[in-house]
Amino acid sequence: MFGREFYVDPSRCIGCQSCLKACEECETHRGVSMINFDFVDREESIATAAYVCWHCDDPTCAQVCPADAIKKYEDGIVGSSLKPRCIGCSNCVLACPFGIPKLVPQYEQMMKCDMCYDRTSAGKRPMCATVCPSQALAYVTPETIAATRREKPVNTFWFGSQKITTKVYMMAPRDAGEIAIDVADYTWEGENELVLQAF
Amino acid sequence: MAKAAASLDELQRRFGPHLNYNPPGGWHSQSGQAEEKLVKTHCCFCGQQCGIQLKVRDNRLTGFEPWEEFPFNRGMLCPKGVKRYLQGNHPDRLLDPLVRTAGGFRAGSWDEALDFTARRLREVQEKYGPDSVAVYGGASLTTEKAYLMGKFARVALGTRHIDYNGRLCMVSAGTAYKAALGVDRAPNPWADIAKAEVLMAIGANIGECAPITTDYVWRARDQGAKLIVADPRFTPIARNADLYLPVRPGTDLALLMAMLHVIVRDGLTDRAFIDAHTTGFEKTAQSVEAWNPQRAAEVSGVAPEAIEKAAHLIGESRRAMLLHARGLEHQSKGVENCEAVVAIALATGNIGREGAGAVMITGQGNGQGGREHGQKCDQLPGQRSLTDPAARRHVAQVWGIAPEDLPGPGYTAVEIMNAVHRGEIKGLLSICFNPLVSLPDANFTREALERLEFFGVIDFFLSETAAHADVVLAGSLQEEEEGVTANVEARVIHIQQAVEPPPNARRDSEIICELARRLGRGRYFSFQTPREIFEELRRASQGGLADYYGITYEKIDRQMGVFWPCPTLEHPGTPRLFEDGRFFHPDGKAHFMSLAWRDSGDPVDGEFPVYLTTGRVVSQYLSGTQTRRIGALVDQYPAPKLEIHPRLAEQLGIRTGDWVRVTSRRSAITLQAMVVRTIRPDTVFIPYHWPAGRSANRLTHRTLDPRSKIPEFKVSACRIEKAAAPAEGA
Numbered sequence: 014m015f016g017r018e019f020y021v022d023p024s025r026c027i028g029c030q031s032c033l034k035a036c037e038e039c040e041t042h043r044g045v046s047m048i049n050f051d052f053v054d055r056e057e058s059i060a061t062a063a064y065v066c067w068h069c070d071d072p073t074c075a076q077v078c079p080a081d082a083i084k085k086y087e088d089g090i091v092g093s094s095l096k097p098r099c100i101g102c103s104n105c106v107l108a109c110p111f112g113i114p115k116l117v118p119q120y121e122q123m124m125k126c127d128m129c130y131d132r133t134s135a136g137k138r139p140m141c142a143t144v145c146p147s148q149a150l151a152y153v154t155p156e157t158i159a160a161t162r163r164e165k166p167v168n169t170f171w172f173g174s175q176k177i178t179t180k181v182y183m184m185a186p187r188d189a190g191e192i193a194i195d196v197a198d199y200t201w202e203g204e205n206e207l208v209l210q211a212f
Numbered sequence: 213m214a215k216a217a218a219s220l221d222e223l224q225r226r227f228g229p230h231l232n233y234n235p236p237g238g239w240h241s242q243s244g245q246a247e248e249k250l251v252k253t254h255c256c257f258c259g260q261q262c263g264i265q266l267k268v269r270d271n272r273l274t275g276f277e278p279w280e281e282f283p284f285n286r287g288m289l290c291p292k293g294v295k296r297y298l299q300g301n302h303p304d305r306l307l308d309p310l311v312r313t314a315g316g317f318r319a320g321s322w323d324e325a326l327d328f329t330a331r332r333l334r335e336v337q338e339k340y341g342p343d344s345v346a347v348y349g350g351a352s353l354t355t356e357k358a359y360l361m362g363k364f365a366r367v368a369l370g371t372r373h374i375d376y377n378g379r380l381c382m383v384s385a386g387t388a389y390k391a392a393l394g395v396d397r398a399p400n401p402w403a404d405i406a407k408a409e410v411l412m413a414i415g416a417n418i419g420e421c422a423p424i425t426t427d428y429v430w431r432a433r434d435q436g437a438k439l440i441v442a443d444p445r446f447t448p449i450a451r452n453a454d455l456y457l458p459v460r461p462g463t464d465l466a467l468l469m470a471m472l473h474v475i476v477r478d479g480l481t482d483r484a485f486i487d488a489h490t491t492g493f494e495k496t497a498q499s500v501e502a503w504n505p506q507r508a509a510e511v512s513g514v515a516p517e518a519i520e521k522a523a524h525l526i527g528e529s530r531r532a533m534l535l536h537a538r539g540l541e542h543q544s545k546g547v548e549n550c551e552a553v554v555a556i557a558l559a560t561g562n563i564g565r566e567g568a569g570a571v572m573i574t575g576q577g578n579g580q581g582g583r584e585h586g587q588k589c590d591q592l593p594g595q596r597s598l599t600d601p602a603a604r605r606h607v608a609q610v611w612g613i614a615p616e617d618l619p620g621p622g623y624t625a626v627e628i629m630n631a632v633h634r635g636e637i638k639g640l641l642s643i644c645f646n647p648l649v650s651l652p653d654a655n656f657t658r659e660a661l662e663r664l665e666f667f668g669v670i671d672f673f674l675s676e677t678a679a680h681a682d683v684v685l686a687g688s689l690q691e692e693e694e695g696v697t698a699n700v701e702a703r704v705i706h707i708q709q710a711v712e713p714p715p716n717a718r719r720d721s722e723i724i725c726e727l728a729r730r731l732g733r734g735r736y737f738s739f740q741t742p743r744e745i746f747e748e749l750r751r752a753s754q755g756g757l758a759d760y761y762g763i764t765y766e767k768i769d770r771q772m773g774v775f776w777p778c779p780t781l782e783h784p785g786t787p788r789l790f791e792d793g794r795f796f797h798p799d800g801k802a803h804f805m806s807l808a809w810r811d812s813g814d815p816v817d818g819e820f821p822v823y824l825t826t827g828r829v830v831s832q833y834l835s836g837t838q839t840r841r842i843g844a845l846v847d848q849y850p851a852p853k854l855e856i857h858p859r860l861a862e863q864l865g866i867r868t869g870d871w872v873r874v875t876s877r878r879s880a881i882t883l884q885a886m887v888v889r890t891i892r893p894d895t896v897f898i899p900y901h902w903p904a905g906r907s908a909n910r911l912t913h914r915t916l917d918p919r920s921k922i923p924e925f926k927v928s929a930c931r932i933e934k935a936a937a938p939a940e941g942a
Contacts, residue, residue: 027419027426027448029830034294034844038275043239056858056868059448059890143278144289146423147430161434 016154019128019142020166021064022184025149028052028061032141032150039129039140045117047093047126048141063149065141066091066113066126067170068180074105074114074125082123089180090130094123110172158182167192215662216679218316220904226316227674228304229836233843236272236301246270250277251710254697255293256352256690257833259574260285260424261699262293263772266691266710273300273691273711283772284402284699290423291831291845298842299689300711304673306686308716317674317684322718322726325683329641330730332666332682333369336639342619345666346373346628346637350644351381351582352834353720354695354707356745358578359593359752360724360737361643362586367611367736368728372622373637375589377645377834379625381538382579383588383920384546385572391547392554392803393789394796395757396583396595397702398571399563400533401775401787406431407567410525410532412440414553415464415539415926419448420830422537422573422700440522442467442514443539444825445855445897446890455522458892461823462812462927463512464540468552469500469807470508470516471523475559476500480527482561489793490558492804499806511809513892527560531567538575538827542925544813546917551805558802564790574700576834577690581698584758584776585749590621593749594756603756610752611736624921626651626914633660643670643687643720648677649835649903652912652923653878670723675837676903686717693719694742696768701787703773704763721745754779757796812927813915820877820929822860823895826908827926836901849899852906853886856932857893861885864932873935874898876911876928882938896932900925905938 036046053060072091075083082098083105085091094105094114099122105114106123114125129139133152137143142152151158158166166182171193185192216223250265263282267275276297278287309325310317320328337345347369349361358376365374386396393399405411405428418425429449433439441450442457442464450456459467475481476497486493505516526532534557540549550572557563557570574580585593586607593610596603598621608615623631629651631637651657661667661680669681678684691710698704713719718726721742728737739745743765754761762778763785774785795802816823831848833839840846854872866872868887873880874896883898883906891897900908915924 024452025426025430027423027830029290029419029423029448030848031289031291031294031423034291034848035289037844038294044234056887057889059446059451061448138278138280138287140278143280143287144294146285146288146290147419147426148288161431163434163436 017138017152018155019065019139019181020151020153020158020184021181022149022151022164023060023062023064024164024184025147026061026063027147028059029146030063031144031146032063035140035144039132041129041131045124047124049113063141065128065139065150065181067111068128070178070180073108073110073177077104077108079104086130090128090133092127092130093125096120096122099123110170110175110177163187165189217312217681222316223674223679229841230303231843231846232298232302232841235274235297248274251708252279253691253708253710254705255289255296256577257292257296257839258422259576259579259700260422261577261697261705262289262424264289264293264296266297268710271711273297281772284701284703285424288424288427291848292833292839295842295844299838300691302673302841304841305714306672306674306684306717307714309686310674310684312682325685326726326730329668329683329685330727333639333641333668334731336666337369337371340638342370343372343622344637345369345371345639345641346623346631347371348625348628348640348642348645348647349374349376349582349587351376351378351576351579352690353578353582353644354690354693354697354742355578355581355585356695356742356749357720357724358582358587359585359749360721360745362593363611363736364724364728366619367613368731368733370619372619373589373628374587374622375625375628376582376587377625377650378576378579378583378588379921380650380923380925381575382541382572382583384541384543384917384922385536385550386583387547387920388550388554388805389572392551392558392805395789397580397758397789398574398700399789400569400571400701401703402428402701404567404569404788405429405533405535408432408437408531408533409567410438410440410529411535412442412522412526412532413449413535414442414468415541416535416537416573417443417445417447417539417827418535418573421575421828423830425573438525440525444823444892444895455518455525457514457518457522460511460513460892461825461895462543464543464549465545465552465807465809466503466508466511467514467519468549468556469503469809470505470519471526472496472552472556472559473500473503474505474520474523475527475556478524478527480524481559485561486559489795490802490804491799492806493559495806496555496804499808526556526562529562531565532557532560532562533568534570535573537573539926541572542922543927544915544917544924545810546922547919548805548807552807555804555807558804563802564788564793566788578697580700580702581696581704584698585753589624594753594760595758596756606755607752610748613736626916626921626923629657629660630914632664635663638664639666640664641668642677646675646677646835646837648675648680649901649907649909652909652925653914654907654909655879656914670720671837672717673837673841675835685723687720687723688713688717693721696746696765698776699773701775703775704760704768705773706765706768813924814877814913814928816929820931822930822932824874824876824911824928824930825895825897825926826900826912827897828901829899832899832901834901840901851883852899852902852908853884854932855886855888855891855897857891858887858889859893860896860932861887864934866932866934871935871937873933874911874930876913876930878913879910881905881907881910882935896930
């Protein structure tokens with residue numbers, strides 16, 4: 014979409030929550046924020062992480078939806094649930110390996126980041142990435158990221174044996190490859206593709 | 213007599229703070245109505261003055277759009293900026309002038325309120341003398357309004373005493389830069405930060421208090437810059453620091469003197485620069501000779517090795533920048549602290565070039581512009597001295613008065629409150645200032661307010677301070693009157709009027725001019741528009757340090773801001789100072805200032821063994837008069853918490869969420885604890901944005917820096933104990 018992609022870099026995040034507030038202000042979100050935000054462990058650290066939907070190439074949320082309410086658009090954006098179809102069952106909420114979808118009680122509907130579809134489809138940047146004062150959330154071209162950042166964009170994630178590739182990139186240390194989050198992913202299980210690659 | 217006009221409960225029921233969450237008409241009512249326009253202007257909160265587009269429909273703010281073309285913030289905004297539009301159409305907004313009654317306030321007519329204000333001010337002055345009345349201004353006012361307040365005090369009232377809440381913010385840095393460099397301004401444009409190869413942030417919680425600046429710091433890091441952070445708290449930017457210096461509150465000077473000591477000892481000075489462009493180096497070098505890293509480590513709690521490393525990082529770089537803010541400045545040696553920072557920049561030749569310099573991070577909305585044109589007690593427009601005969605002649609001529617009719621310098625903000633308390637000042641007119649929350653030792657401030665014979669306030673919400681007023685003149689929000697401000701980098705920018713004030717509220721400048729007329733001085737205040745005030749300000753500033761003569765509203769719009777000094781209409785403005793090696797003193801040199809250690813005014817001891825330091829959170833602005841009324845911002849951080857290290861918390865049996873009583877030599881408050889490893893074990897932190905029983909400033913003390921007269925908000929002594937939950941509403 015106009016050559017720009019979405020990059021998430023929690024190491025830049027200052028915890029200001031501007032993204033959360035700005036998401037509410039988007040014309041199509043109208044008071045509901047789709048940003049996921051956490052203090053990682055406030056007692057131990059100031060570290061915070063703000064992130065958006067990763068917009069999977071093969072979205073688990075859509076796979077498990079019994080009502081076929083979650084659609085991926087041609088440009089790779091995975092939308093919020095379609096209001097007429099969503100039955101509020103929370104299958105997607107439970108199944109998403111990233112923990113992104115939320116059931117919004119007042120609408121009885123799953124809602125999640127749609128990458129400001131109204132804005133991005135018209136050539137604008139998503140609201141969160143536009144306002145983010147630390148550019149922990151950035152919507153720029155791959156060339157800009159390569160030229161300006163020390164970290165490397167990664168969009169392949171392992172959750173156990175489930176390999177997920179995403180439209181949104183995580184900024185990782187230069188020497189990082191694909192990102193696995195379970196210690197089991199690093200232990201020898203014979204079949205594990207990542208470990209095979211590592212050796 | 214100025215006790216609060218009614219019970220706190222009753223005042224809160226009527227005037228708030230109530231929480232505004234939704235745009236006018238709600239989130240779903242916006243389509244198909246009157247046409248929406250976007251107004252390119254700036255955020256009203258903080259000295260970054262981010263560009264923003266306000267959405268306006270039917271004379272109401274309905275939201276915002278990022279303004280990506282504005283070069284300073286390129287669309288970026290912190291949560292305050294995102295939600296700032298919700299201060300419009302607010303249920304707490306003062307819609308009429310308020311006149312005090314026995315049981316509270318009633319709406320009055322403008323004639324009644326203005327006549328009463330003018331009459332009482334005159335009565336007090338006739339009875340006790342012209343200087344028995346003082347004026348408080350504010351650094352969130354546009355520069356036109358700030359200029360007008362200075363002229364009003366001196367020409368309409370004829371009092372010496374005008375000062376402003378910038379006295380609680382920028383004055384230590386301003387005094388130091390004036391003394392060392394000859395001018396009170398951050399010398400570098402912010403673009404320089406991204407070009408530095410070493411950055412040191414000292415006493416500057418950039419992530420929370422100047423959020424947009426984070427992007428500049430991160431961009432420098434992306435290019436390999438080293439980041440040094442000195443702060444008693446592990447602030448959000450400290451997470452990415454190459455070197456974190458956990459300096460004990462009030463001991464930054466020891467750290468800085470030792471850094472200079474190492475720079476001199478190890479030959480990291482730029483001798484050619486020092487010889488060509490500075491004076492006083494030898495004396496300053498002598499003053500730090502005894503401050504070796506070992507001694508500084510004992511005082512500051514920063515390891516000697518870390519001090520050595522910081523000094524070498526800066527001393528070995530030709531592109532080093534030192535950034536400082538309130539942490540350094542809110543001390544009884546705030547000026548020396550800043551002079552030490554400037555001395556390090558000068559000694560290493562890191563000034564006047566791209567990516568090299570010492571810069572203050574101005575905090576308040578118009579913290580820079582609000583202190584340039586005569587709102588300070590000792591200053592005339594153009595950053596001129598009130599005691600300089602040539603300056604007095606120039607400004608008197610622009611104003612059409614005789615130089616001898618200009619009063620001399622008066623008291624500073626805290627000194628004014630002290631004079632009110634002791635009965636010397638009997639009348640006060642205040643705008644854009646909430647001293648009951650923002651001045652130190654809040655109980656003293658309340659006692660002082662109760663002693664006033666007349667207290668008039670101009671404001672758009674009824675602040676805690678305004679509750680003590682005899683009359684409250686319903687003024688205007690930032691977005692209701694055109695004007696200029698100067699942002700953190702001294703870029704003069706254009707504030708647009710986006711909406712009209714409510715029908716029976718008035719623009720601040722109209723109120724001031726109308727008061728001047730009723731005081732019989734109308735001929736000096738015949739301004740019809742802010743533009744007319746600006747035109748006079750341009751002339752009044754002409755030839756001064758902060759020379760605005762070459763700046764016009766149209767030029768600001770064309771250039772996306774004009775950096776002062778800008779002496780002629782053809783001049784493009786001055787983004788970076790001292791590029792030619794000339795400083796603003798008459799001798800053209802920068803002056804090294806000698807450094808001497810002093811203890812804090814409120815030392816820790818056996819009875820009060822813990823350091824208390826105060827500051828801000830990202831979702832609130834200053835005394836909270838505006839931001840404590842915006843729902844989303846209040847939800848983000850609803851009430852002050854005590855940050856305490858687990859080591860101290862364990863000794864006291866305190867866990868996160870426990871109620872604790874914090875007692876200083878002044879008073880005690882009760883609040884909830886937040887046990888975190890991100891603060892020194894000998895220090896606790898409380899943000900200061902709240903009033904009454906939640907006010908950190910009930911605990912702070914009134915010791916001032918002897919030169920800047922800034923209070924020592926960042927260093928108090930206290931003790932902590934577990935407590936029962938406070939009664940509701942305390």
